Amino acid sequence: MLLLISALIYGLVFALLALGVYISFRIFHFADITADGSFALGGAATTAMLIAGWSPLVSTAVGFLAGMLAGASTGVLHTIFKIHGLLSGILVTTALYSINLRVLGRSNVSLSDAPTLSKFWADLLRRVLGASERHNLFGWMVGVQDLSNLFALTLLVGLLGTVLFLFLKTNLGTAMRAAGDNAQMIRALGASDKILLIFGLALANGLIALSGSLLAQCQEFADVQMGIGMVVWGLASVIIGESLVGSSRFGILIAGTIIGSILFRMMIAIALRCGLNPNDLKLITAVFVFLALVAPRWLKTLKSRFNTDLVGEADHAQGL
Amino acid sequence: MLKVSDVVKTFYPGTPNEVRSLRGVSFTMEPGSFTNIIGTNGSGKSTMLNAVAGVFLVDSGQIELSGEDITGWSEHQRARRIGRVFQNPFSGSAPTMTVAENLALAARRGMRRGLGWSLNAALRGEIAERLKSLKMGLENRLDNPIGNLSGGQRQAITLLMATWLKPDLLLLDEHTAALDPRSADQVIRLTHEIVERDRLTTLMVTHSMQQAVSLGDRILMMHKGEIVADLSGAQKGRLRPEDLLGRFDELRRRDQLTPAVGEMLERLYV
Ligand SMILES: Nc1ncnc2c1ncn2[C@@H]1O[C@H](COP(=O)(O)OP(=O)(O)OP(=O)(O)O)[C@@H](O)[C@H]1O
Ligand SMILES: [Mg+2]
Numbered sequence: 001m002l003l004l005i006s007a008l009i010y011g012l013v014f015a016l017l018a019l020g021v022y023i024s025f026r027i028f029h030f031a032d033i034t035a036d037g038s039f040a041l042g043g044a045a046t047t048a049m050l051i052a053g054w055s056p057l058v059s060t061a062v063g064f065l066a067g068m069l070a071g072a073s074t075g076v077l078h079t080i081f082k083i084h085g086l087l088s089g090i091l092v093t094t095a096l097y098s099i100n101l102r103v104l105g106r107s108n109v110s111l112s113d114a115p116t117l118s119k120f121w122a123d124l125l126r127r128v129l130g131a132s133e134r135h136n137l138f139g140w141m142v143g144v145q146d147l148s149n150l151f152a153l154t155l156l157v158g159l160l161g162t163v164l165f166l167f168l169k170t171n172l173g174t175a176m177r178a179a180g181d182n183a184q185m186i187r188a189l190g191a192s193d194k195i196l197l198i199f200g201l202a203l204a205n206g207l208i209a210l211s212g213s214l215l216a217q218c219q220e221f222a223d224v225q226m227g228i229g230m231v232v233w234g235l236a237s238v239i240i241g242e243s244l245v246g247s248s249r250f251g252i253l254i255a256g257t258i259i260g261s262i263l264f265r266m267m268i269a270i271a272l273r274c275g276l277n278p279n280d281l282k283l284i285t286a287v288f289v290f291l292a293l294v295a296p297r298w299l300k301t302l303k304s305r306f307n308t309d310l311v312g313e314a315d316h317a318q319g320l
Numbered sequence: 321m322l323k324v325s326d327v328v329k330t331f332y333p334g335t336p337n338e339v340r341s342l343r344g345v346s347f348t349m350e351p352g353s354f355t356n357i358i359g360t361n362g363s364g365k366s367t368m369l370n371a372v373a374g375v376f377l378v379d380s381g382q383i384e385l386s387g388e389d390i391t392g393w394s395e396h397q398r399a400r401r402i403g404r405v406f407q408n409p410f411s412g413s414a415p416t417m418t419v420a421e422n423l424a425l426a427a428r429r430g431m432r433r434g435l436g437w438s439l440n441a442a443l444r445g446e447i448a449e450r451l452k453s454l455k456m457g458l459e460n461r462l463d464n465p466i467g468n469l470s471g472g473q474r475q476a477i478t479l480l481m482a483t484w485l486k487p488d489l490l491l492l493d494e495h496t497a498a499l500d501p502r503s504a505d506q507v508i509r510l511t512h513e514i515v516e517r518d519r520l521t522t523l524m525v526t527h528s529m530q531q532a533v534s535l536g537d538r539i540l541m542m543h544k545g546e547i548v549a550d551l552s553g554a555q556k557g558r559l560r561p562e563d564l565l566g567r568f569d570e571l572r573r574r575d576q577l578t579p580a581v582g583e584m585l586e587r588l589y590v
Contacts, residue, residue, distance in 0.1 A: 167435075169437060169438060169439070170434070170435045170436060170437060170438060171428060171433040171434055171435070171436050171437075171438045172433045172434060172435060173438070174417075174421055174424065174425060174433075174438040175425065175433045177414070177416075177417060177421075178414040178417060178421075178422075178425055181414035181415060181416050181417060182410075182411070182413065182414040182415065184406075184411055185411065185412055185413055185414055185425075186396075186414075186425070187395045187396045187399065188373075188395075188399050188404045188412070188482075189399060189425050189426055189428075189429045189430075189481070190396050190397075190399035190400050190428075190429045190430030190431070191396055191433060192394070192396045193396075248416060248465065
């Protein structure tokens with residue numbers, strides 16, 4: 001049970017990462033690998049602020065804004081300086097590795113003595129439920145910390161998902177979707193596709209950094225390496241979500257992405273429980289995303305080959 | 321009013337692939353006039369329209385629209401004044417977005433795009449109303465992704481989008497060339513209706529001599545990056561498609577002749 005709760009909590013944290021990846025990869029069709037850097041940046045910036053004595057709310061907001069800045073940088077490199085999209089992301093991520101080290105001061109920093117959002121809402125829940133450290137949730141005894149994380153993150157992710165959904169229905173959000181769908185068309189309708197892309201990448205990486213910031217606060221430490229592989233993790237969640245909902249409506253896709261992230265976390269938790277070596281996790285994830293990307297194409301070629309084989313045999317039969 | 325003066329555009333200058341697409345093109349269009357551009361393949365018609373739309377900046381020359389020098393404006397800035405329909409029916413709309421969303425984007429062409437809802441009941445009503453005037457039954461498909469519609473339907477909607485807010489200039493680049501004859505007829509009829517109703521200043525590239533003689537009040541003929549004929553008024557009124565084809569043949573003959581004549585003269589006199 002503890003396994004399930006913890007998978008839920010981290011699934012929710014990583015859902016924000018997945019939403020960011022959804023924006024860059026699916027709305028803008030932009031392979032943005034800045035995620036690896038901005039995820040760690042969010043964690044590092046928030047941690048440094050918390051250690052320096054700032055309130056969790058301010059620290060988290062700064063993490064989000066730092067991520068936006070990173071995303072905007074990638075967008076500017078690509079649109080204004082005309083650097084290939086992937087390379088723009090690589091450049092920013094490489095730069096961020098040094099920046100994150102500077103921000104954190106060393107390669108990892110503990111938050112166990114600092115106030116965090118996580119501790120803040122645990123205290124809040126204690127005040128509501130009384131001092132007891134374990135509570136009954138549908139018959140399971142769950143610690144206050146986990147319980148409050150679960151409640152607060154469900155609320156937060158639900159809220160942010162809804163805000164993103166509503167935002168994509170505004171004039172600006174609609175123009176952003178159009179810029180990703182058909183840049184020539186949005187230019188012909190008087191909006192700069194470049195500025196829309198810069199803004200979109202800023203938004204995406206803001207969410208990704210927020211995810212990193214929340215992860216640091218939930219696990220009570222930040223590490224400069226914490227962003228490695230995050231693009232692929234986010235992509236895996238997006239793909240699972242897409243195949244789950246099987247719709248192209250963005251409202252449903254947003255919900256699918258969140259659910260995909262939670263499911264992906266659970267799959268990993270179960271695999272780990274069944275004896276998967278944690279060191280192999282990233283390899284397994286990469287292979288999984290690879291399969292998810294090529295499987296549809298394989299199926300198609302297999303099907304058409306099967307069909308042509310049949311046709312070929314029929315021709316042959318006719319020839320005889 | 322559109323005023324194009326001495327516009328020059330060369331692609332890949334100074335390389336073996338150099339193409340002199342526009343070699344000093346000048347013309348003026350009065351407000352409310354309709355001009356056709358015809359010419360052989362690669363004569364620079366699309367390049368001319370793209371230069372006006374700001375797809376690239378010209379090497380030299382000046383472009384004025386409604387009394388303002390727009391030569392240095394970017395493509396999206398010019399779109400405030402200019403409506404466009406492309407040859408490719410897929411170029412003018414965002415395929416995964418719905419018909420209503422696409423039109424809502426056009427209803428704010430060149431305007432600030434903030435955090436207001438892009439679609440509201442009033443706008444949806446107006447969209448349905450205007451779609452109804454196309455008589456294609458599209459008013460019932462407001463919430464379909466526009467990518468599910470046929471090329472002709474998409475091109476009709478793109479035309480509606482380009483003219484939703486009255487543009488100072490409407491640019492049409494062979495916007496019926498990729499359609500089947502029936503859809504092409506339908507879109508041309510629609511073009512005629514909208515342009516007449518709103519008195520739009522229109523610049524249209526066409527391959528169809530029939531369209532060139534029956535629509536508009538002027539024909540510019542381009543050849544090798546230059547305007548080689550400018551027919552309007554009574555002269556255009558008398559024109560038949562065969563006359564235009566005759567002129568093309570003449571151009572082709574002259575092309576074949578000139579180098580040969582030059583060579584002969586060289587042999588004789590040098
Ligand atoms: N973006 C570009 N880059 C390089 N060359 C270009 C570009 N646009 C046009 N050209 C070249 O300029 C010349 C004129 O092309 P343009 O498209 O204007 O011809 P057109 O008159 O529209 O022909 P068509 O009837 O085939 O559409 C061609 O040789 C073309 O290859
Ligand atoms: Mg052309």
